[in-house]
Amino acid sequence: MPRQASAHTLRRRLLALISWPLLVLLGLSMFADYRSAVSIADEAYDSALSGTVVALVSRLERDDDDLDIEVDLPPAADEILRSDTMDKVQYVVFDDQDKVLAGDPELLHLPRPQRPNHAELSDAQLGGQRARSVAYRYESAGLTATAIVAETTFKRSRAAQRILMTIFWPNLLLIAAALLLVYFGVRVALEPLDALGDTITRRGLDDFSPLAEGEVPGEARPLVRAINRLMAHLGKASHAQQVFLSNAAHQLRTPLAGLQTQLELAVETLPPEARPRIERLRDATRRLAHFTHQMLALARSSSEGALIAEHQPVELGALLEDAASELLDAALAKEIDLGFEAGPASVVGSRWMLREMLANLIDNAITYTPPGGHVTVRCGEADDGSFVEVEDDGPGIPEGERDKVFERFYRLPGTATQGSGLGLAIVREVAVRHGADIVVGSGAGGVGAVIRVVFPPRGAATSAAWGRAAVR
Numbered sequence: 166m167p168r169q170a171s172a173h174t175l176r177r178r179l180l181a182l183i184s185w186p187l188l189v190l191l192g193l194s195m196f197a198d199y200r201s202a203v204s205i206a207d208e209a210y211d212s213a214l215s216g217t218v219v220a221l222v223s224r225l226e227r228d229d230d231d232l233d234i235e236v237d238l239p240p241a242a243d244e245i246l247r248s249d250t251m252d253k254v255q256y257v258v259f260d261d262q263d264k265v266l267a268g269d270p271e272l273l274h275l276p277r278p279q280r281p282n283h284a285e286l287s288d289a290q291l292g293g294q295r296a297r298s299v300a301y302r303y304e305s306a307g308l309t310a311t312a313i314v315a316e317t318t319f320k321r322s323r324a325a326q327r328i329l330m331t332i333f334w335p336n337l338l339l340i341a342a343a344l345l346l347v348y349f350g351v352r353v354a355l356e357p358l359d360a361l362g363d364t365i366t367r368r369g370l371d372d373f374s375p376l377a378e379g380e381v382p383g384e385a386r387p388l389v390r391a392i393n394r395l396m397a398h399l400g401k402a403s404h405a406q407q408v409f410l411s412n413a414a415h416q417l418r419t420p421l422a423g424l425q426t427q428l429e430l431a432v433e434t435l436p437p438e439a440r441p442r443i444e445r446l447r448d449a450t451r452r453l454a455h456f457t458h459q460m461l462a463l464a465r466s467s468s469e470g471a472l473i474a475e476h477q478p479v480e481l482g483a484l485l486e487d488a489a490s491e492l493l494d495a496a497l498a499k500e501i502d503l504g505f506e507a508g509p510a511s512v513v514g515s516r517w518m519l520r521e522m523l524a525n526l527i528d529n530a531i532t533y534t535p536p537g538g539h540v541t542v543r544c545g546e547a548d549d550g551s552f553v554e555v556e557d558d559g560p561g562i563p564e565g566e567r568d569k570v571f572e573r574f575y576r577l578p579g580t581a582t583q584g585s586g587l588g589l590a591i592v593r594e595v596a597v598r599h600g601a602d603i604v605v606g607s608g609a610g611g612v613g614a615v616i617r618v619v620f621p622p623r624g625a626a627t628s629a630a631w632g633r634a635a636v637r
Contacts, residue, residue: 175355175358176351176352176355179351179354179355180347180348180351183347183351184344184347187340187343187344187347188340188344191336191339191340191343194336195332195333195336198332198336199328199329199332202328202331202332203324203325203328206321206324206325206328207321210297210320210321210324211286211297211299214286214297214299214314214316215284215286215299217246217256217299217314218256218284218299218300218301218312218313218314219284219301221236221238221256221258221301221312221314222301222303222310222312224236224237224238224242225237225258225266225303225308225310225312227307227308234260234266234308234310235266236258236266236267238267249316249320251319251320251323252316252317252318252319252320253291253292253294253316253317254314254315254316255268255269255271255272255291255314255315255316256268256269256272256312256313256314256315257269257270257271257272257273257312257313258310258311258312258313259273259310259311260309260310260311261309261310266310272298272313272315275287275289275298275300275313275315276289276298276300277300277302277311277313278300278301278302278311280302281302281303281304282301282302282303282304283301283302284299284300284301285299285300285301286298286299287299287300289315291315291316291317294317294318295317295318296315296316296317296318297315297316297318297321298313298314298315299313299314299315300312300313301313357380357381357382357385358382358385360380361376361381361385361389364376365392373396373397373399373400373403374396375393375396375397376389376392376393376396378390421450424450425447425450428443428446428447428450429447431443432444432447477513477514477516478511478512478513479511479512479513479514479516479519480510480511481507481510481511481512481519481544481551481553482507482508482509482510482544483507484516484519484520484523485505485507485523485542485544485553486505486507487520488520488523488524488527489503489505489523489527489542491524492524492527492528492531495528495531496531496540499531499534499535499536499537499538500536500537501531501534501536501537501538501539501540502538502539502540503527503531503540503542504539504540504541504542505541505542505543506541506542506543506544506545507542507543507544507545508543508544508545508546509545509546510544510545510546510551510552510553511551512551512599512620514598514599514620515598515599518595518598518599519595519599521591521595522553522591522592522595522596522618523542523553525587525588525589525591525592526542526553526555526588526592526616526618527540527542527555528588529555529588529589529592529616530555530556530557530559530614530616531557532588533557533559533560534557534558534559534613535559538557538558538559538613539557539558540555540556540557541555541556541557542554542555543555543556547619549619549622550619550620550621550622551619551620552617552618552619552620553617553618554615554616554617554618555615555616556608556609556613556614556615557608557613557614558608558609558612558613559613559614560577560613561607561608561611561612561613561614562577562605562614563577567605570589570605571589571590571592571593571603572590573586573587573590574586574587574590575590589616592616592618596618599620600620600621601618601619601620601621602618602619603616603617603618603619604616604617604618604619605617
């Protein structure tokens, strides 16, 4: 399944290509700053610990008349050495035979120095807790002893946390500021492309004029030139199609009308026994002419074939009466009461398209209304815009079929009435071309059907609205 198009936008790609390396770089910088600050703090603590062990060694002494080594460490000094408010500090001093001279014998298992007269630091365990130890082996003429000092690492851990917090928040603000700058920078840089997209979106389906290249970034100009070439080809193709359809409509309508007239005259002059065949042929010719007219009207009004340049104000009342008058004979033939309720209403659009839409709405109502029924045609202004409406008391349109009846060649199941299935398809195409909505409902008392076409208000009926129509 293809991913959504929004995931491939140029804005997202630029943001991703810039933001992720920036985030990685800032993250590495923050890690390096943290490690550097912690290393400096550890060096300070190690230096203090090394100073303590050197101070202990400096208290070693041996009298000339005494073979035992002594540590000159008063009780007050011992207390000061151990008086750390956060960490546990212990020490031990012992001779070559591991005889403890002072301090805590449990430190004898800690690592011992390899070189004399040199402090060596190492990590250790002190009462099940992490600790840092320093050992110093003192060697001089007639005196050899080792001192080890160890302390837990609570101070170091707390210092590391404080360093982390001190580094984290400024770097976080730096990252946020950098991302905001990147976001707005990319947004401003792509504004010309957004403006180009808006310009294309606002264009009507009939507008094949070239796009202006003046304010388009240089990187996008090849694309604009390609679009302009495509627009030129489409304009020529659409114009050629319209010329063909107009010629086809004229060339087909004339012989079919002549054939229909000749058949009607033949029905009147032939003997009665020959008339049924000619009448059937006449009716078939009439249906063929009607079907041909609808096919050409559908082709001319569809988005694939329409090239509308004759936008003009159109009075719907006069257009409605004109379209209904041509179908008055068909209504009288079925004894249908065809009524008019024309109120003041006007739209901007194609006069011939709107007339085709009204004619097909009325013809569809007459076709499916049983003899003796009623068809009422209305137009007027409402809060949501101008409208035309056709109401009948025929079989109606089930709710589940109200979208389908506007499809080409679709007919309601079980329909015995002859028809091409194109009338309402033409209505929808014309509505699409005028940005109108189609509302389908039931007639008075739930009998029959009401089809209402609502046009957008005059101020909103721009070419940007064309190409959309909703069936409700």
